[in-house]
Amino acid sequence: MSDVTHEFQYSSARHRSESAISGMWLFLATEVLFFGALFLTWIYTRHWNQVGFDAGARQTELAIGTINTVILLASSFVYSAGVAFIESGNSRRLIQCCAIAWALGVAFLILKFGIEWRDDFVKHLFPGHDFAIQGPLSGGARIFFVFYFLGTALHGVHMVGGLILVGWIVLRARRGEFSPTFYTPVTVVGLYWSFVDIVWIVLYPLIYLVGRGP
């Protein structure tokens, strides 16, 4: 779709753009509630199992979690820079920014699932029959790791979706489909990408920091 045309249901190209952006915000509002249930689970289960829950949290890899947070913040920043570049008509810089954001996203997934999850399984931290933490703290620690695996898996699925979308933006940008007057898909995907970052910003302290007292 070129920058000046618009479908019959819109009064103008601007109307189409605003509808797309509003639609993404509405979707993100539903996603807030989706992850809200997960955060409520954390509040509830930690409250009733604090000692065991925190004992589980202390088994997580703080270094990997912190590096991953920096990676996602940087990725969100780079993508936002890409949006600013295409607004000024620099499509080449947009592609470069998207490629960097994409690579950072892949680095996150490798660290999270290729290294951290693998170590967790090796250390028997998956809440199964051979769970590493035994004794009175076992119950709370198991609940923590249910939250941990579920939360990071749900976030990971969203990351994969985001990577597909960022890749789609790169392909379209390479075909020269974006210009200073039409870049709505770039903005919409950027909203989703930053939202995935926001989810991690909340998950990071819930998983790695709150349970890690001296």
Place this chain on the structure above:
Amino acid sequence: MTPRFRRLWLTLGLLLVLLAMEFGISFLPLDREARPLVLIPAVLMVGLVGAMFMEVGRGPTIVRLFAVAGVLWLTILLGLGSLDPMTRTDYHVQDAFPK
């Protein structure tokens, strides 16, 4: 550097400072009950990303409405959901009915 890029760099810097604060606070000797205070920098970071990277203030009014609705419903969800664990008092049966 244009003001837009300067703002983006500043935002990234602030986010990293807040992340460092959050990381540091987590090592303070806080009570188990008070440890969720570690989340305060995270809340500020969420606000920064929403305002500066997602530019919530820049879109049409309905965008702000959806954003506020998301926060409102999340507050209701977490607020009502937390009422039970935050307010329930467990009495030991042994204490209530001494032999």
